[in-house]
Amino acid sequence: MTPFRRLDLFCRVVDNYGDIGICWRLAKQLVREHGLAVTLFVDDLVSFRRICPQVDTAAERQQVDGITVRHWRGQDGVYSKDEVADIVIEFFAVDLPPGYIDAMAQCQPRPVWFNLEGLTAEEWVEGCHRLPSLQPRSMMKHFFFPGFTDKTGGLLREAGLEQERLQFDTPAFLRTLGLTDAEIASTKISLFCYPHAPVSALFEVWQNSAQPITCLVPEGVAADAVRAFLGDAGRVATQGALTVRVLPFVPQPDYDKLLWACDLNFVRGEDSFVRAQWAGKPFIWHIYPQDENLHHKKLRAFLQRYAGELPGLAEFALRWNGAPVRGEADNWAAYWTALAAETGAATARAAAWQQQMLSHGDLASNLLAFAATLR
Structure with missing residues (x-):
């Protein structure tokens, strides 16, 4: 069992369905197989709806397949430390809202912060996988790379x-x-x-x-x-x-x-x-x-x-x-x-x-x- 209860995942849709497709699969697996409470922040609900018809494109916050989906409209917003999850994932180097980072800095213990990178077979990935990156206010972010070898994070796959x-x-x-x-x-x-x-x-x-x-x-x-x-x-x-x-x-x-x-x-x-x-x-x-x-x-x-x-x-x-x-x-x-x-x-x-x-x-x-x- 994981020692974590909550996870927030931030996704910006660049490649129409690829970005949200990856994040949606990951969110579902974390809920169903690992028992986490997941909130998915996503900026493009229209593309999301194409792969998940249950999504309401007009909703600011909704429950879909046991996952809290929040429409991420921009970098503005004020967040409290109670809104911050135990694990925070920014997908493919998106910038977290400054207000969310402020709230992260108030948490004790600090959340585990990941930049989940894009998939590549290039050799340099093995040297960068899991590397730490010091952030303002003494917070630490780690890079996590999917990949094709045992020196990377592997590929996204459900157990069954x-x-x-x-x-x-x-x-x-x-x-x-x-x-x-x-x-x-x-x-x-x-x-x-x-x-x-x-x-x-x-x-x-x-x-x-x-x-x-x-x-x-x-x-x-x-x-x-x-x-x-x-x-x-x-x-x-x-x-x-x-x-x-x-x-x-x-x-x-x-x-x-x-x-x-x-x-x-x-x-x-x-x-x-x-x-x-x-x-x-x-x-x-x-x-x-x-x-x-x-x-x-x-x-x-x-x-x-x-x-x-x-x-x-x-x-x-x-x-x-x-x-x-x-x-x-x-x-x-x-x-x-x-x-x-x-x-x-x-x-x-x-x-x-x-x-x-x-x-x-x-x-x-x-x-x-x-x-x-x-x-």
């Missing part, structure tokens, strides 16, 4: 997730999404990407595939390419070997099931990237773009760990993200052929990688274990 996946009925779930028997028997691909992904070029390749392909796209994703493909057909259309089916934007638990049900998953940002790894299926990651193409460095660091024996997957992922590869013009037919040729090896690698990540424990438990050493 793998058992649920192993018991999952793929055909039954796909029928609830409206798929026909022919679509269920085809190669199934989920597509979640940023708007600048070269989706139209890939659709053209898939139309000429020797095997039927069904692409499942959450509503609003790759909107221009999907609209051009569907024409006046509504939410589903077939051209050549490719069927594109638009799905309603699903709540988090159903998104996990979508990943489990597909043969290949295109994911984006951080939240769906992690869920794809727990799905144990091959995936292509569309990383959140950063200035000066710093995201390409992060992408290469991950591919070096994950795809060393999968050159087709590595090149496809780099091209999908616009990273330079030998200065050649794009040839999506060739990239897809190379990726498809690695299907067996990529499937085996996904399963082995999942087991490797399981051995590092889960992020929430690792964070609380470290927090206990700071009291």
Whole structure:
């Protein structure tokens, strides 16, 4: 049992669903598995509602799934020390409200204060994980990094997730999404990407595939390419070997099931990237773009760990993200052929990688274990 009773988590939504997706999963796990009273401060309730339909976008404070959700409108506000939790987490270096920091300084003992950082496979993370940072008024903040090795905090994962996946009925779930028997028997691909992904070029390749392909796209994703493909057909259309089916934007638990049900998953940002790894299926990651193409460095660091024996997957992922590869013009037919040729090896690698990540424990438990050493 954790020695802590309350935890406050501060989230600003930058990557539409990724930031709030991570924070919401973490908040739920801390309540359900560790018995903490969690308050989630979030600035964008509209994006939050897309992944959690119970959220009331007009409410300043509400209870959702046993979690107190507060609409975080800015850096103003006065807080009392009684409002401060035992553990305070700022997600991805957000600035806490000055009034909240003032209240933290009045607490005895001081709350355990974390900056929960973004996920990266770069080696420097191991040296920065758990590092302290002295703050004004002699308060201490610690950096906590998720990651892919036992020298990091691991990845976010609920205790029962793998058992649920192993018991999952793929055909039954796909029928609830409206798929026909022919679509269920085809190669199934989920597509979640940023708007600048070269989706139209890939659709053209898939139309000429020797095997039927069904692409499942959450509503609003790759909107221009999907609209051009569907024409006046509504939410589903077939051209050549490719069927594109638009799905309603699903709540988090159903998104996990979508990943489990597909043969290949295109994911984006951080939240769906992690869920794809727990799905144990091959995936292509569309990383959140950063200035000066710093995201390409992060992408290469991950591919070096994950795809060393999968050159087709590595090149496809780099091209999908616009990273330079030998200065050649794009040839999506060739990239897809190379990726498809690695299907067996990529499937085996996904399963082995999942087991490797399981051995590092889960992020929430690792964070609380470290927090206990700071009291």
